[in-house]
Amino acid sequence: MLSRSAAAAPAKRRAPARVLPGFKITLGYTLMYLCLIVLIPLSALVFKTFTLTWDQFWAAVTGPRVMASYRLTFGASLIAALVNVVFGLLVAWVLVRYQFFGKKVVDALVDLPFALPTAVAGISLTALLAGNGWVGQYLEPLGIQLAFNPNGIVIALIFIGLPFVVRTVQPVLEDAEKELEEAATCLGASRWQTFSKVIFPSIAPALLTGFAMAFARGMGEYGSVIFIAGNMPMISEITPLIIIGKLEQYDYAGATAVATVMLVISFILLLVINGLQTWQRRRSGAPV
Amino acid sequence: MSTSIIRRAEAGTTEAAWVRYTLIGISLTFLFLFLVLPLAAVFAEALRKGFDAYWQALKEPDAWSAISLTLITALIAVPLNLVFGIAAAWCIAKYEFKGKSVLTTLVDLPFSVSPVVAGLVYVLMFGAQGWFGPWLQAHDLKVIFAVPGIVLATIFVTFPFIARELIPLMQAQGNEEEQAAIVLGATGWQTFWYVTLPNIKWGLIYGVILCNARAMGEFGAVSVVSGHIRGQTNTMPLHVEILYNEYQSVAAFAVASLLALLALVTLLIKSVAEWRHEREMKAIRDLPPENTQAASSTLPVKAAS
Numbered sequence: 159m160l161s162r163s164a165a166a167a168p169a170k171r172r173a174p175a176r177v178l179p180g181f182k183i184t185l186g187y188t189l190m191y192l193c194l195i196v197l198i199p200l201s202a203l204v205f206k207t208f209t210l211t212w213d214q215f216w217a218a219v220t221g222p223r224v225m226a227s228y229r230l231t232f233g234a235s236l237i238a239a240l241v242n243v244v245f246g247l248l249v250a251w252v253l254v255r256y257q258f259f260g261k262k263v264v265d266a267l268v269d270l271p272f273a274l275p276t277a278v279a280g281i282s283l284t285a286l287l288a289g290n291g292w293v294g295q296y297l298e299p300l301g302i303q304l305a306f307n308p309n310g311i312v313i314a315l316i317f318i319g320l321p322f323v324v325r326t327v328q329p330v331l332e333d334a335e336k337e338l339e340e341a342a343t344c345l346g347a348s349r350w351q352t353f354s355k356v357i358f359p360s361i362a363p364a365l366l367t368g369f370a371m372a373f374a375r376g377m378g379e380y381g382s383v384i385f386i387a388g389n390m391p392m393i394s395e396i397t398p399l400i401i402i403g404k405l406e407q408y409d410y411a412g413a414t415a416v417a418t419v420m421l422v423i424s425f426i427l428l429l430v431i432n433g434l435q436t437w438q439r440r441r442s443g444a445p446v
Numbered sequence: 447m448s449t450s451i452i453r454r455a456e457a458g459t460t461e462a463a464w465v466r467y468t469l470i471g472i473s474l475t476f477l478f479l480f481l482v483l484p485l486a487a488v489f490a491e492a493l494r495k496g497f498d499a500y501w502q503a504l505k506e507p508d509a510w511s512a513i514s515l516t517l518i519t520a521l522i523a524v525p526l527n528l529v530f531g532i533a534a535a536w537c538i539a540k541y542e543f544k545g546k547s548v549l550t551t552l553v554d555l556p557f558s559v560s561p562v563v564a565g566l567v568y569v570l571m572f573g574a575q576g577w578f579g580p581w582l583q584a585h586d587l588k589v590i591f592a593v594p595g596i597v598l599a600t601i602f603v604t605f606p607f608i609a610r611e612l613i614p615l616m617q618a619q620g621n622e623e624e625q626a627a628i629v630l631g632a633t634g635w636q637t638f639w640y641v642t643l644p645n646i647k648w649g650l651i652y653g654v655i656l657c658n659a660r661a662m663g664e665f666g667a668v669s670v671v672s673g674h675i676r677g678q679t680n681t682m683p684l685h686v687e688i689l690y691n692e693y694q695s696v697a698a699f700a701v702a703s704l705l706a707l708l709a710l711v712t713l714l715i716k717s718v719a720e721w722r723h724e725r726e727m728k729a730i731r732d733l734p735p736e737n738t739q740a741a742s743s744t745l746p747v748k749a750a751s
Contacts, residue, residue: 177625179634184537188549191530195602196555199567202577206570249473255460258470266717270481272656273709273716275663277683278702281690282484285491285699292487293479317480349461378560381665381683385690398562398666405566405670410575417563424558431558432551 200421207418210411218415227397228419234308234396235376238315239323242372243365245316246323253324254331268324271317276381283314284386306388311396314382319372326368330361330438363438370434374427378420488706492699503689503697504704511677512685512701515593519681520661523600527657531608532650536638538609539616540624550613556605564602565670568595591673596681599667604660611653615646648723652716659712663705 207215218224252258253265271279287294287305297304304310334357342352380398387394395403397420404413460466493500503509534553538546556564570576572589582589589595623645627637643650665683672679674688682701689698 177628178540178621178637179628180638181537181541181543184533185541185543188530188534188537188553191533192549192552195598195605196552199571199602200555200559202570203563203567245473245476248469249477252470252473256466256470262717264474264477266713267477267481269713269716270485270709273659273663273712274485275659275665275683275702275705275709277665277686278488278663278705278709279484281686281698281702282487282491282706285695286483286487292483292490313480317484320480374558378558378563379666380560380562380669385687398560401562401566402670405569410570410573413566414570417560417566420560420563424560424563428551428554428558432547432554 203414203417203421206410206414210415214411215415218412219419223391223395224397224400224416226392227395227400230308230311230394231377231397234311234315235373235379238312238319238376239369239373241312241316242319242323243369246320246368246372247327247361247365249320250324250327250331254328268321271319271321276318276379277385279317280314280382280385283310283317283382287313287386305386306394308387308394310386310388311383311394314386315372315376315379318379318382319375322371322375323365323368326364326371327361330364334360360441363434363441367431367434367438370427370431374424374431377423377427485706485710488699488703491695492703494699495696499696500700500703503694503700506697508677508680509685509697509701512680512682513704515596515680516662516682518593519597519600520658522597523604523661524654524658526601527604528608528654530605531612531653531657534609535612535616535646536642538613540621553606553609556602557610561603561664561666562670565599565667568598568602568671572598590671591675591679593679595671596668596679599671600661600664603664603667604657607657607660608650608653611649611656612646615649616642619645648719648726651719655712655715659709662708 210218249268253261253268284305285291287297287310289295289298289305291305294305304313338356338360339352342356343349347355378398380396380402383396384399387396387399389395389399397416401413401416401420404410404416461469492503534549537543538550538553569590572578572582572595574583574590576590578589589598623641624637627641628634632640662681663683664681665687668681669684669687672681672684674680674684676688680688682705686698686702686705689695689701
């Protein structure tokens, strides 16, 4: 009812752009819900930060333990995202270009890290990599320890980030025109040259987007990491855990300050990802 | 057409057999190590002491209350985000307006905010020292360390899932079919119900089940606002954490195995939805030529999530 009457007016004034009804009500509802759930709560964080003096804020966000956690979170996310770029591209390539037994199952399984709760992933990876686990028992005699130290964090973040790279590269590879590769071959390019000079440039924006998404997710990840990290201050304590630790000591100001730093980082990453996606769309010439 | 030309062209766009098999081998090994092993480990650890111990762990009253709280949370959060997702996708995909790209970015925002920060903002709003804290206390209402806080944090974390799934899908399908319906005299609801919904149903189903999986499995945000009161404010992932930290490994993995099953069911439904969608698209493509106009507007719909 409402949508019909809302439609009648703009349809007369601004035909044909808004023939469809429901613009005002859906936009209004979207904005209201967005404000209530996301924007007002996030602004609470910003306002709370402004109640701190600059010195308080600076002391809270640059303490040695906090600085160590930034380095760790940043470094581990970076390494994990780089590993995911290599293997994510490989998996996407294999899934798009080759036929093999069980391909559909493998394709479905790639989304597992999206669907599996992070806490479950965390305890399960820990159980695998601990000294008595399926994998850990073979690595420990070799002197390789993957659980309860920064190595474990990287592994958990590889698990979490993998589908981001695969799922951004896969559709671009599917849409890639084979004619270009055929032309390259006819012009005498080797298969490797075709890949590095023709295929790779066309998927590079998608690959970068996937990298940025995996990296952003890794920076904020909590559930899967805390079980495997060992959580030693200065060594394997990630930034989200610092926030939790401050909250548990009722240091709301300190927690807010560190959270604001993380929020700013995620804003920047979000803008970078958006820019990359625009670039990618322009490169592929898609109208969307 | 001569097959030799096709063969030569194809040889130029693929690799030697040994390269193919090496690449397939490497990626399958990688996926086995990083995806299959962790999944298998959940069930193996859960059943390590046999079915009886597994069953005992799941029969615990605390486990039951965690399961029911998780279900209640998802039952509130998913429908709310579903309504939002459809509304947001409708206004973003079907219209052009100023600030549209800003709105799209803001809808994505909860994806890039750390779950811990998401939990914290609700503590700052509704906690004892928060904006509404004194008012809530005066009226004897509890949000933080209680169920409403858990629901709110879950809504925040799963906020963009359905909208994200629907926006590219509806953009790719364009407006022609809906405009035709309106011109033929359908109301807005009829247009949505009979024209738009059938076109987006598989994307919608996928968005809903993914949103549901995240809602039931959310850990970081919920952990900040829950207060970890056993039997009262523990969701399944939080219950897993408590059991694990108490070295009750079998019980922890037993509850975790339910969540892993949920993930597997999610993937299964997702794959079925995708296959059905592809089959429908193929059926449209195979229509006689006079219908290809309609078909081509709905073709490029396999959206990256």
